Amino acid sequence: ASNGNGDGTARVVVPEIKFTKLFINGEFVDAASGKTFETRDPRTGDVLAHVAEADQADVDLAVKSARDAFDHGKWPRMSGYERGRVMSKLADLVEQHTEELAALDGADAGKLLLLGKMIDIPAATQMLRYYAGAADKIHGDVLRVSGKYQGYTLKEPIGVVGVIIPWNFPTMMFFLKVSPALAAGCSVVVKPAEQTPLSALYYAHLAKLAGVPDGVINVVPGFGPTAGAALTSHMDVDSVAFTGSTEVGRLIMESAARSNLKTVSLELGGKSPLIIFDDADVDMAVNLSRLAVFFNKGEVCVAGSRVYVQEGIYDEFAKKAAEAAQNWKVGDPFDVTSNMGPQVDKDQFERVLKYIELGKSEGATLLTGGKPAADKGYYIEPTIFVDVTEDMRIAQEEIFGPVMSLMKFRTVDEVIEKANCTRYGLAAGIVTKSLDIANRVSRSVRAGTVWVNCYFAFDPDAPFGGYKMSGFGRDQGLAAMDKYLQVKSVITAL
Numbered sequence: 428a429s430n431g432n433g434d435g436t437a438r439v440v441v442p443e444i445k446f447t448k449l450f451i452n453g454e455f456v457d458a459a460s461g462k463t464f465e466t467r468d469p470r471t472g473d474v475l476a477h478v479a480e481a482d483q484a485d486v487d488l489a490v491k492s493a494r495d496a497f498d499h500g501k502w503p504r505m506s507g508y509e510r511g512r513v514m515s516k517l518a519d520l521v522e523q524h525t526e527e528l529a530a531l532d533g534a535d536a537g538k539l540l541l542l543g544k545m546i547d548i549p550a551a552t553q554m555l556r557y558y559a560g561a562a563d564k565i566h567g568d569v570l571r572v573s574g575k576y577q578g579y580t581l582k583e584p585i586g587v588v589g590v591i592i593p594w595n596f597p598t599m600m601f602f603l604k605v606s607p608a609l610a611a612g613c614s615v616v617v618k619p620a621e622q623t624p625l626s627a628l629y630y631a632h633l634a635k636l637a638g639v640p641d642g643v644i645n646v647v648p649g650f651g652p653t654a655g656a657a658l659t660s661h662m663d664v665d666s667v668a669f670t671g672s673t674e675v676g677r678l679i680m681e682s683a684a685r686s687n688l689k690t691v692s693l694e695l696g697g698k699s700p701l702i703i704f705d706d707a708d709v710d711m712a713v714n715l716s717r718l719a720v721f722f723n724k725g726e727v728c729v730a731g732s733r734v735y736v737q738e739g740i741y742d743e744f745a746k747k748a749a750e751a752a753q754n755w756k757v758g759d760p761f762d763v764t765s766n767m768g769p770q771v772d773k774d775q776f777e778r779v780l781k782y783i784e785l786g787k788s789e790g791a792t793l794l795t796g797g798k799p800a801a802d803k804g805y806y807i808e809p810t811i812f813v814d815v816t817e818d819m820r821i822a823q824e825e826i827f828g829p830v831m832s833l834m835k836f837r838t839v840d841e842v843i844e845k846a847n848c849t850r851y852g853l854a855a856g857i858v859t860k861s862l863d864i865a866n867r868v869s870r871s872v873r874a875g876t877v878w879v880n881c882y883f884a885f886d887p888d889a890p891f892g893g894y895k896m897s898g899f900g901r902d903q904g905l906a907a908m909d910k911y912l913q914v915k916s917v918i919t920a921l
């Protein structure tokens with residue numbers, strides 16, 4: 428697992444790391460405690476950087492700076508048009524630094540360099556520009572109040588937003604939350620995941636260059652139970668926007684309830700079904716399923732990890748899916764021929780391998796993969812289980828790694844029931860040529876996003892979020908702005 432010629436001897440490329448301190452009130456500063464933590468390179472397990480570790484005292488400072496910027500600063504008071512101009516400038520700067528930023532996420536998260544360059548960073552800039560364009564289109568309604576009154580609503584920014592994000596898409600997650608919050612006129616305190624703090628610090632630097640006033644964006648790397656919990660329990664934080672696991676989502680709601688009843692939005696885990704019907708083109712369906720579950724090493728909340736194939740094509744599909752998995756090249760994310768890099772860290776690597784052992788002990792059969800893919804680093808082979816039943820833990824729990832559970836079904840009604848047989852409801856995929864089946868299943872599956880004859884088709888205009896225990900609230904789309912806005916009714920006597 429090395430860069431370049433794939434013989435294990437080439438040098439592992441490590442990008443230059445410029446920003447490792449907390450970003451508070453427009454300055455990079457050490458943690459008050461002086462503490463740092465290590466972020467590691469999953470290609471080797473070596474330390475990549477020592478990053479300042481925020482705890483309660485630092486989060487207090489960051490929230491204070493965000494509060495001051497909101498209560499007294501110009502950001503919420505400037506016109507939406509002006510905010511949009513600054514955000515557009517930030518988008519341009521992000522774009523100009525694509526190479527460097529993709530390399531940072533590559534080394535910090537094990538993300539394919541190409542994926543960063545072609546997908547994560549373009550999606551982030553598109554998100555910024557989408558909400559930059561929305562910033563001057565925030566308006567209320569004229570009310571039909573009865574009697575001798577006139578009334579209207581104002582939409583005002585909600586205030587200080589705590590943003591807590593995971594490590595699988597460090598760049599996209601940052602802008603998914605920060606873009607609409609900035610457009611609304613809020614200020615933010617971002618706690619990136621402890622596994623991948625580096626690109627968020629870089630974005631804080633670029634935001635300052637773009638003209639985002641001091642205090643409007645603060646970044647406090649640190650751990651969940653300390654820095655994260657300090658943010659969610661803070662009396663001066665008005666809202667928390669979270670993406671991460673269902674377990675932590677529950678803790679965040681509790682913390683919000685116990686402190687100041689701040690609003691929360693939760694984008695949580697998934698165990699999404701990909702349903703392939705007999706009339707599908709098998710080769711196309713195999714390619715789609717490989718993408719659905721092995722893309723970004725399976726570290727994707729919407730991964731189509733439960734693949735249901737109708738009985739008429741099941742055997743052919745299974746054979747071709749195994750071949751396709753074997754041809755999915757695992758290797759250094761900086762090598763352009765790699766299809767999949769290493770899992771993000773040692774914990775995640777061990778967790779995925781444990782699930783593979785669990786699958787075997789539950790009685791599922793390994794069709795392919797199932798082992799580490801290199802002697803060094805956190806690489807795992809693309810893995811497919813067959814003989815999986817709904818009651819198995821590998822069919823119910825989110826593995827968050829390159830593991831597919833392949834299952835057979837007979838009828839449409841049966842597969843709808845099976846698809847819904849999970850506590851999650853984030854996404855679903857359908858492959859069929861029948862419009863009737865596509866419509867029926869789309870409407871019956873309890874999931875926030877349904878893809879028909881595609882997977883991972885994202886757009887800033889398409890609301891994204893979960894049903895059931897995949898959370899509530901929507902990112903993306905104009906409606907996502909509402910999470911960051913308050914509605915005020917103004918009623919005047921005539």
Ligand code: NAD
Binds near residue numbers: 593
């Ligand atoms: P995680 O929930 O462990 O951590 C996510 C973030 O929460 C991290 O920044 C972490 O430091 C913080 N955190 C942890 N404990 C906390 C606490 N007590 N208080 C406040 N913050 C705390 O999740 P993870 O392992 O980093 O990420 C994987 C999970 O994220 C998976 O379940 C995945 O499905 C989910 N995810 C969901 C989406 C989505 O849009 N629905 C997208 C990506 C990932």
